[in-house]
Amino acid sequence: MIVSWNWLKQYVQLDMPVAELVRRLMLAGFNHEGTEEVGGDLAIDLEITSNRPDCLGHIGVAREVAVLWNRPLAIPAVELLESGPDAASLCRVSIQCPQMCPRYTARIIRGVRVAESPWWLRTRLATLGIPSINNVVDITNYVLMECGQPLHAFDLRKLAGPEIIVRPGRPGETLVAIDHRQYAVGPETCVIADARQAV
Incomplete structure (x- = not known):
């Protein structure tokens, strides 16, 4: 899965170098396939194993980072507006x-x-x-x-x-x-x- 550094930092504070982020994620069981700069952002390629479907999205990876660094996780609030017939x-x-x-x-x-x-x-x-x-x-x-x-x-x-x-x-x-x-x-x-x- 490709993870955007800029997107990830909307959910959890990222004040560490990307190499340190990747190192800790690897120790937690995520293989790092590479990192590439794309238009002012970093695309971090992580291999997500089949036992971790919770990390198949940015919020899941951010949750993992928050746990590894003991940081708060800021998940966006969602308000579902209902109107019209069911x-x-x-x-x-x-x-x-x-x-x-x-x-x-x-x-x-x-x-x-x-x-x-x-x-x-x-x-x-x-x-x-x-x-x-x-x-x-x-x-x-x-x-x-x-x-x-x-x-x-x-x-x-x-x-x-x-x-x-x-x-x-x-x-x-x-x-x-x-x-x-x-x-x-x-x-x-x-x-x-x-x-x-x-x-």
């Missing part, structure tokens, strides 16, 4: 393979205009090697890199029906991913679909 009344979520995906949630956000992302967001993602696509895609990538929580945004108007279905892939089924390549998916693959196809 999302479940507009779009249901059906999980048909709970052994593959025990939980899937959806949220409806109205009034979104797809546009270029603000400079700060493009810069932050660029440090991590993530190209800017647009404000909607970029904010989902931002949340992933902040919290370690994968997200995806769908245009509700383009879904075939008012339901998101989490199910195993079907024999011979394919889907086109965000990289515009077509992939075969079978029953061993969990897909997110609408009433017509994997989306």
